[in-house]
Amino acid sequence: MQLEDIKKIGVVGAGTMGQGIAQISALAGYTVVLYDLQSSALDTAKNNIGKNLDKGIERGKVTAEEKDQALSSIAFTTDFELLKADIIIEAIVERLDVKKELFEKLENQNSDKTILASNTSSIPITRIARDLRHPERFVGMHFFNPAHIMKLVEVISGVATSDDTSKVVYELAKVLGKVPVMAKDAPGFIVNRVARNFYVEGLKVLEEGVSDVKGIDRLVEASGFKMGPFRLMDLIGVDTNFSVTTSMFNAFHQDPKFRPSRIQEQKVDAGHHGRKSGKGFYDYSA
Structure with missing residues (x-):
């Protein structure tokens, strides 16, 4: 997978972090599918993204045309089978068992080139990827709250993560307007360990x-x-x-x-x- 091969981004979890990741991905020109179990969470996400973009227009950082284009680029869905993309970023509850189950399902319904990324802020990437068939395509992509504003993104390599995967995600973060930092796998990574x-x-x-x-x-x-x-x-x-x-x-x-x-x-x-x-x-x- 090369950076230019990424056209579609999947985001799992329509909470605060998922909303922000979906928003910046759409603004960067990507097709986005935002998934959540609850339709009410998706309604809230759509409303909040619209409000964030309106604030961007007020501050001169986003045009009305860019807002319309971004919103039209995001598919809000409760249908898990629609979660097929070039990279899928998870932003759900901080529980190892839940994340492991999710990524095993995502791996089964996506291509062998799809990059799977976790926005986890504390769980070791190696543990989440342990039972995947292709742990080399699994990486940490830790955004900071609020994701549509905060610049830093930690790109975390697990023991099995390939250098190519980390490099692509690092470059993707820059396209999304972020400042990426490479990190090795450890609880809390860099920022959360220091800030705790x-x-x-x-x-x-x-x-x-x-x-x-x-x-x-x-x-x-x-x-x-x-x-x-x-x-x-x-x-x-x-x-x-x-x-x-x-x-x-x-x-x-x-x-x-x-x-x-x-x-x-x-x-x-x-x-x-x-x-x-x-x-x-x-x-x-x-």
Whole structure:
């Protein structure tokens, strides 16, 4: 597979990340199929992509014609059999068993040239690809939230990933307007491994009663960060952030520095997932 051979991009999962990946792929001129189990999720995705493109028009970054072309290039579907493309990018729940099952199905219904990519932020690529017939065509393509704005993409090679596959995905990321970085396979890869302490230590300070959520965020932001840990967790998704922390905690054999927070777990249990649910560490319902 060469970069010029990629004409159609499949995206699995119409959540926040999947929406963004589908949007930038369509804007880059690719035909896109966005799949989700829930038709309601697809309706929300279509609406959100339209709003994002409207904001792009307001800022002079997207034309009305580009918006119409992008939306017409995306097929929104609940039919799994339509997931046939030159590269398929998964953006679903951070569970190894679910991802493995998905990619085995995708491999069975796609050609021997199709590249399969995971947007996982913490699960080792080698583990996901272990039972595939062609693990050399499997790679990590980790976007950052929001995917239509954030520039960085980690391209992660598993033990069996071929150099050609990684190089094609690296070049594709650049075509999508991103800044790709090659990474080797390890829990959390580069960014999430380094950033995990940003979240975990913020939560420990909260647990110990040193300060409240607003106080911690204000101090961190005053020191130069654009967002404090709690505002950022609300943006990313409290549930997503908790899932990544839990995954890394287990991957590093329960290393205490990655211990998930009980406060964050309670937020997840209550359905307070951040901006997307209207409430997280902050209230967005007003």
